[in-house]
Amino acid sequence: MKIKYIIGIIIGVIFVVIALLSFNTTKIEYADFNKAKSINKTFQVIGSWDKTKPYEYDSENNLFKFYMIDEHGNSSYVVSKGGKPNNFDVAPMVVIKGKYEGEEFHATEILTKCPSKYEGQFDELKGQTLYNKN
Amino acid sequence: MFGKILLYLVVLFGLISTIIYFLSDKNPNIKKIANLFYYLMTASLVGASIYLLANILQHNFQFTYIWEYSSTELHDFFLIASFYSGQQGSFLLWALILSIIGLFLIQSLKNHNLESYSMAFYTLVVFYVAFIMLFKNPFEYVWETFKNENLEVGFTPTNGRGLNPILQNYWINIHPPILFVGYSLMTVPFVMALAALIKRDYKYWINKVMPWTLVGAGILGLGIMLGGFWAYETLGWGGFWAWDPVENSSLIPWMFIVAFIHTALVQRRTGGLVKTNFLLGVLSFIFVLYATFLTRSGVLGDTSVHSFVTPGAVVYNLLLFFMIIFTLLAVIFILIRINDINKFLEKSNFKPISKEYSLTLGSILLIALAIIVIMGTSWPAVAELFGQPKAAIDINNYNKFGAVFAFVFLLINGFSLYQRWMSSSLDDIFKKISLPLIVSLLLSIVLYLVGMKEINFLLFTFSALFALLANLDILIRNLIKNPKLIGGYISHLGVSILIIGAIASGGYSQSTQMRLKLNETKSAFGYDFTFTGKKRIETEYTDREKYKYFVEISKPNKVATVHPIVYWSNFNDWQSPFLEPGIYPKFEKDIYVSPKAVETDFNMPRLLLMKNEVGNIPINEEIKIRVYSLNMEESPFANDGRVIFKTTLETELNGIKKFDTITTRIDPHSWEGNWEDWNTLNNYGIDINLSRILRDMNDVSKSKLEFYFKKTGEPMPKPIDVFSFDITLKPYINLVWAGTIATVVGFLIALTKYTRKNNYITQ
Numbered sequence: 001m002k003i004k005y006i007i008g009i010i011i012g013v014i015f016v017v018i019a020l021l022s023f024n025t026t027k028i029e030y031a032d033f034n035k036a037k038s039i040n041k042t043f044q045v046i047g048s049w050d051k052t053k054p055y056e057y058d059s060e061n062n063l064f065k066f067y068m069i070d071e072h073g074n075s076s077y078v079v080s081k082g083g084k085p086n087n088f089d090v091a092p093m094v095v096i097k098g099k100y101e102g103e104e105f106h107a108t109e110i111l112t113k114c115p116s117k118y119e120g121q122f123d124e125l126k127g128q129t130l131y132n133k134n
Numbered sequence: 135m136f137g138k139i140l141l142y143l144v145v146l147f148g149l150i151s152t153i154i155y156f157l158s159d160k161n162p163n164i165k166k167i168a169n170l171f172y173y174l175m176t177a178s179l180v181g182a183s184i185y186l187l188a189n190i191l192q193h194n195f196q197f198t199y200i201w202e203y204s205s206t207e208l209h210d211f212f213l214i215a216s217f218y219s220g221q222q223g224s225f226l227l228w229a230l231i232l233s234i235i236g237l238f239l240i241q242s243l244k245n246h247n248l249e250s251y252s253m254a255f256y257t258l259v260v261f262y263v264a265f266i267m268l269f270k271n272p273f274e275y276v277w278e279t280f281k282n283e284n285l286e287v288g289f290t291p292t293n294g295r296g297l298n299p300i301l302q303n304y305w306i307n308i309h310p311p312i313l314f315v316g317y318s319l320m321t322v323p324f325v326m327a328l329a330a331l332i333k334r335d336y337k338y339w340i341n342k343v344m345p346w347t348l349v350g351a352g353i354l355g356l357g358i359m360l361g362g363f364w365a366y367e368t369l370g371w372g373g374f375w376a377w378d379p380v381e382n383s384s385l386i387p388w389m390f391i392v393a394f395i396h397t398a399l400v401q402r403r404t405g406g407l408v409k410t411n412f413l414l415g416v417l418s419f420i421f422v423l424y425a426t427f428l429t430r431s432g433v434l435g436d437t438s439v440h441s442f443v444t445p446g447a448v449v450y451n452l453l454l455f456f457m458i459i460f461t462l463l464a465v466i467f468i469l470i471r472i473n474d475i476n477k478f479l480e481k482s483n484f485k486p487i488s489k490e491y492s493l494t495l496g497s498i499l500l501i502a503l504a505i506i507v508i509m510g511t512s513w514p515a516v517a518e519l520f521g522q523p524k525a526a527i528d529i530n531n532y533n534k535f536g537a538v539f540a541f542v543f544l545l546i547n548g549f550s551l552y553q554r555w556m557s558s559s560l561d562d563i564f565k566k567i568s569l570p571l572i573v574s575l576l577l578s579i580v581l582y583l584v585g586m587k588e589i590n591f592l593l594f595t596f597s598a599l600f601a602l603l604a605n606l607d608i609l610i611r612n613l614i615k616n617p618k619l620i621g622g623y624i625s626h627l628g629v630s631i632l633i634i635g636a637i638a639s640g641g642y643s644q645s646t647q648m649r650l651k652l653n654e655t656k657s658a659f660g661y662d663f664t665f666t667g668k669k670r671i672e673t674e675y676t677d678r679e680k681y682k683y684f685v686e687i688s689k690p691n692k693v694a695t696v697h698p699i700v701y702w703s704n705f706n707d708w709q710s711p712f713l714e715p716g717i718y719p720k721f722e723k724d725i726y727v728s729p730k731a732v733e734t735d736f737n738m739p740r741l742l743l744m745k746n747e748v749g750n751i752p753i754n755e756e757i758k759i760r761v762y763s764l765n766m767e768e769s770p771f772a773n774d775g776r777v778i779f780k781t782t783l784e785t786e787l788n789g790i791k792k793f794d795t796i797t798t799r800i801d802p803h804s805w806e807g808n809w810e811d812w813n814t815l816n817n818y819g820i821d822i823n824l825s826r827i828l829r830d831m832n833d834v835s836k837s838k839l840e841f842y843f844k845k846t847g848e849p850m851p852k853p854i855d856v857f858s859f860d861i862t863l864k865p866y867i868n869l870v871w872a873g874t875i876a877t878v879v880g881f882l883i884a885l886t887k888y889t890r891k892n893n894y895i896t897q
Contacts, residue, residue, distance in 0.1 A: 019506050019535070023513055026528035044526055054805060054829060057731055062647055062858075083713070083730040089706035 028097060033074040037100050044097045045070050045105070049088065057084055068096065068105075080107040088112050137189075137273030140182040144229070145268060147175035148261030155254035159333075165250065169240060172257060176233040179264070183230050186223065186272055190216050195291040198279040199223060199272040205296030207677040212297055215306040218314075219297060221430060221449070222272035227311070229263040232318045236260065239322060242346075248339060251329035252322075259321050262456055269448045299678065299703040299712045305364035309357060313384060316354025317422050320387050322346040323394065324419035324464070327412050331467045336408050336478050340398050343415065345888040347398065348621075350418075351391045352881030358384050359874040370715045370728045372643070372862050374870065377529040382511040383425030389504040390418040393497040400490045403555045407494065408475055409468070414497075416464040421508075423457040433515045487558045492550035496543055503539045507532065537594055540633060544597035547626055548604035570603035591641050595634060602630035621884025628876030635869025639724075645862040650685075651735055652854045658861050661725070662688045665857045666695070678703045683857055685727055687718055694718045698729040698859065719868060726862040733856040738842045742828070745835065751785075753820055753843050758786040761839060762793065777802050781824055781839070785815060792817060798824040805829060809850065819846045 031043040047070035049055070055066035064080045078096060088094070091112035098107035151171035158165040186200075190213050195201040203223070204216035218227040236256055243249040277285040297306075323343050330339035361381070362374030375381060394414035397407045427433070431450045485491065510527050518524055548570065552563045578596040586592055609623040646658050650665035657663070664686040672680045679702040687694050696716030702708050711732065718725040739752030743761050751757040760783065767778040776799040783794050796813035800806065805827040812821045823842045830836040844850060 015502060016505070016509075019509055019531075022531055022534070023510060023527045026531060027513075027525040028528060030524040030526070054803065056828075062730065084710050089709040 032070040032072045033076045033105070034072070036105065037076075040099065042097065042099045042108075044095055045076075046093065046095050047071060048093055049091075050075060055084075064110075068094065076105050077103065078105045078107050080110055082110075085110045085112050137182055137185045138271065140178050140185065141264065141267055141271065141273065143178040144175055144182065144264045145261060147171045147178060148257055148264055151175055152254055152257040152261055155250055155257060158254075159250035162250075168250075168253065168257075172233075172236065172240065172253070175257070175260065175264075176237065179226075179230045179233050182273075183217075183226060186226065187214070187217055190214075193294070195294050196275055196277075196289065197272070198274050198276045201276060201291050201294045203294070203297060205294040205677070207675050208297055208302075211304070211307065212302050215301070215310075216297060218310055219301075222267065222270045222274075224310075224314075225263055225267045225270060226272055227314055228318065229260055229267065231311075231314050232256075232260045232263065232321065235315070235318050235322075239346075243342075246342065247333055248326060248329040248335065248342065251332050252325045255325035255328050256321060259325070259460075266449060266452050266456070269452065270446075296677070296705060299701050299705050300368070303364070303368050303714075305360070305368065309360045309364055312353060312360060313357035316350060316357045317384075317387070317425075319346065319350030319353060320391060320418045320422045322350065323391070323415040324460075327415035328464065328467055331412060331471045334471070334474060334478075336475055337401075337405075340401050340411060341888070344395075344398060344402075345885055347391060347395050348881050348885045348888070351388065351395060352878050352885075354384070354388050354391070355881070356874070356878045358388060359871075363871060363874075366867075367717065368714050370713055372645075372715075372726050372728065372864060373640075377507075377510075377532045379511045380425075380429050382507050383421075383428050386504050386507055386511075387418045387421040387425065389500050389507075390414060390421060393500045393504075394418065396493045396497045400493050404485075404490045405479075406490065408479060409472065412468050412471075412475075414501075416468075420457070420461050420464065423453075423460060424508075427453045427457050428511065428515070485556050485558045487553075487560065489550055489553035489555045489557075492546050492553055496546050496550070499539050499543050499546075503536060506535045537590065541594050541597045544601040544630065544633070548597075548601040551604050551608045551623075567604070570600055570607055574599035574603055588641070591637055594637055598630045598633045598637070602627055602634070605630065618883070618887045621880045621882070621887065623880070624883060625877045625880025628873045628878075628880055630873070631869050631876060632873025635866050635871075635873055638866035639864040639870065642865050643862055645860060647730070647858065647860055649856065649858040651856050659725075659863055660689065662686075663727075663861065664688070665855070668700075668855060677705070679708075683716070683729065683732075685716060685857070685859070687725055687727075696725070696727050698727050700729055700732055721868065722866060724864040724867050726860075726864055728860040728862065729857070730860060731858040733858070734853045735856045736825075736842060736853045737851045738844055741841045741843070742838045743841065744838050751818075751820060751843060753845065754787075754818065756787060757818060757820075760784045764839070775802065776800060779824065779827075783815075783822075785818070787818070796822060796824065800824075800827065812844075814846050820844070821846050 028042055028044050031039075031045060033045060036043040036045060045068070047068045050067035050069050053067035055064070057064050062081060062083070064082060064084050066078055067075060068078050069075050078098075080096070080098070088110070093112075095111040096105065096107040097109040097111075098105055100106070148171075151168050151174075154164055154168035154171065158168050189197060190200050190204050191210065193200075193204070193206055195204075199220060199222045200216070203219040204213055208216065216223070218224040236253070239256060240249075240253060243252055275287075276291065277287050277289055323346060326339055326343045326346075330336065358381075359374075361384075365376075366372070366374040394411065394417075397410050397414055401407050401411050431453050510529075510531060513527050514524065549563075549567065552566045553560075574596055577599050578592055581595060582592060586595070605623045605626045609620050609627065612619050612623070644659065648656055648658060648663055650656060650663065652665055652667065655662050655664040666684045666686050668681045668683045670679060671682055672678065681700045681702075682697045683700055685696050685698065687696060696718050698716035699712075699714035701712040701714070703712060713729045715729070716727040718727075741749050741752060741759070743749050743759070745761045745764060748758055748760045751759050762782040762784045764782075765780045767780065779798045779800050781796050781798065783796065785792050785794065794813070794815050796811075798807045798811045798813075807823065807825045809823070809825075812823050814821050821844050823844075824839055825842050826840040828838045828840060830838070
């Protein structure tokens with residue numbers, strides 16, 4: 001009885017170590033734009049879309065371009081292959097994954113948080129008007 | 135007030151019922167009283183649920199929860215979904231479903247010796263969920279939630295915030311409730327395991343728990359795959375599983391319960407794995423609690439797009455406590471009884487290289503994969519706990535490990551069907567196994583010749599085909615003899631089919647982009663695609679402009695139309711549309727059309743110029759034109775926030791130069807002009823319109839101005855729609871759905887083996 005437990009535990013430990021190593025070598029760190037610019041590696045950057053600057057979707061090349069401000073206040077120009085993600089406009093936070101090419105951050109993925117999970121902001125309570133499309 | 139009172143009653147009745155159940159084991163006559171309080175608790179939950187639903191349907195936005203998750207523009211159908219869209223309501227749904235399932239549990243355990251303790255622990259769980267609701271209350275009023283803002287008591291917002299357009303789809307009424315039922319059913323093996331440990335029933339509890347386990351695994355599996363189907367059908371990225379933490383946390387309990395089903399079967403047949411079964415019986419529910427904690431506590435925060443925001447310290451701690459206390463309970467109970475179990479164990483009939491050996495091995499593999507998923511999902515949170523830099527794992531890890539484990543699992547599964555219980559003899563196995571083995575080998579060779587060259591896909595497909603054929607073989611043999619036994623084989627068949635569908639659609643999909651003007655046709659993948667128009671739907675709602683776009687897909691003799699959706703909503707200020715794909719399902723593939731952008735082509739001569747660049751006016755190429763200067767005037771025009779731009783143009787015809795200054799109102803956010811501000815270039819009878827300034831982000835002097843031209847006096851031609859979309863071919867994806875259905879059906883058929891008439895082994 002005892003020996004089977006020992007073998008089992010050893011195998012289990014080896015297995016866990018292999019898995020951890022695999023995760024560790026392929027992990028993608030979070031960074032701010034400064035760090036991402038200085039190291040040529042794929043990073044994830046958390047931030048929000050800069051509403052004071054324009055964005056555009058280039059339909060000829062299927063590229064979505066915008067400006068983003070990371071958690072430490074750094075701003076960067078971001079270029080991403082694909083269209084504008086669904087909840088982009090209403091997501092207070094956005095996570096992009098990619099690396100820098102020169103002065104542009106080339107994102108392979110943009111993740112926007114699902115807004116239905118947000119709790120209401122007080123300001124929206126009053127002044128609820130139906131918006132008009134101009 | 136009324137709702138809150140009901141919730142307090144739920145907690146009160148739940149607590150009383152739990153206590154009396156605990157006492158009823160030694161005093162069976164008070165069981166009836168415990169049941170009574172259980173029914174009262176359930177009735178209060180039903181009452182609270184009806185009350186919440188009624189208030190939602192009546193749009194009583196003074197309740198904070200209702201204000202956050204519903205609005206007057208929501209179709210009644212989706213108002214029901216508002217019930218469980220947020221934390222508070224989903225706790226209520228969970229408690230409600232738990233309590234109703236408990237009604238069946240009471241009947242199932244009537245006069246069974248595990249009745250008292252099972253119901254005691256079960257009611258304790260319901261009580262705890264209800265208790266959390268006291269702190270995350272769906273019946274809180276807005277003036278209570280925002281009490282720092284001094285809202286007057288009785289203030290009622292005129293409208294709620296509504297539901298995200300991307301969720302307004304009939305699936306939201308299907309997937310979450312089914313998932314909740316699945317989660318709730320995981321509670322049953324947990325409480326029964328605890329009860330069995332207390333009562334020292336190490337053998338017969340397995341028979342009692344099996345039907346519940348099968349139902350739970352079937353429904354939870356169904357709920358999980360329905361989520362995948364919803365994502366595929368609505369979200370537009372063409373996939374059905376993203377290894378997102380919330381997805382993973384629903385898969386983990388399922389993997390444990392499926393492993394448990396097989397180890398329980400081993401115990402029934404050989405008497406072995408007694409301790410394992412107690413462990414596995416409790417783990418599924420514990421991981422339901424873990425999943426609840428991960429997704430609702432805010433711990434995953436930025437790393438998952440699905441997770442809820444931080445619910446506050448109280449709820450965070452309650453969820454953590456929930457998980458820890460029930461885990462400790464289970465661990466302590468098992469440890470207390472471990473010596474007793476060892477004494478009870480008869481000489482086990484467990485033989486190596488036997489059927490039970492294979493089943494156990496398979497379960498170990500499943501658990502190993504579950505551990506990988508647990509580690510990967512918890513990694514960001516754990517890494518942060520240990521002060522490591524925040525990181526996310528590469529989801530390809532799951533695919534890598536998953537593929538290896540699934541490959542081995544499929545081979546073992548097929549092989550095990552030909553083994554015998556409690557026998558190490560492999561004598562006639564190889565004779566029987568040769569048919570499915572050879573056929574699957576042949577088919578794999580055919581696939582290689584036809585184009586599947588990747589060795590890992592080949593191996594994987596071979597193992598899936600082997601498992602499929604083995605299960606089919608045994609299934610057919612049993613169809614006449616023992617129809618009640620075929621459940622397991624159907625489920626395994628389903629899993630093999632699902633895996634084949636996943637390999638085909640995941641590994642061999644092809645994709646391309648297309649941009650079509652109205653009525654324009656282009657070809658891709660052997661089909662002609664034509665954009666034939668759009669139609670506005672749901673016109674009765676003013677908070678949206680929802681369009682069905684029609685794309686015709688044709689081959690000679692066959693035409694089909696898909697309807698991707700472009701949905702403009704005030705939810706995001708009409709900034710950009712929400713998009714849904716159009717799917718043309720065929721047997722051997724899906725043609726998946728995913729909208730990317732809608733534009734308007736103005737069908738007019740157009741010119742793009744940088745400042746000082748010389749171009750020719752398209753209507754009369756002899757006229758040269760140059761942007762001489764571009765000036766912005768400070769004061770906004772007519773309070774609408776737009777800015778007046780004055781552009782001075784130099785034109786030249788036949789050597790004679792002229793200057794014209796045109797005025798355009800430009801939106802300072804989108805840098806677009808408008809169609810009212812046409813200016814006439816007098817000498818030429820040509821009207822010019824500055825429609826857009828395309829700013830160059832890096833070098834402002836390289837910005838371009840977009841001009842349109844028309845003849846003076848003529849009206850603007852009608853604009854035409856331009857539709858850009860991705861086309862993806864997803865080969866054999868429908869095998870994924872077919873496999874899912876087969877898997878779930880298999881569980882339900884297996885269930886029939888344990889209905890009352892057939893359950894001979896009772897105490």
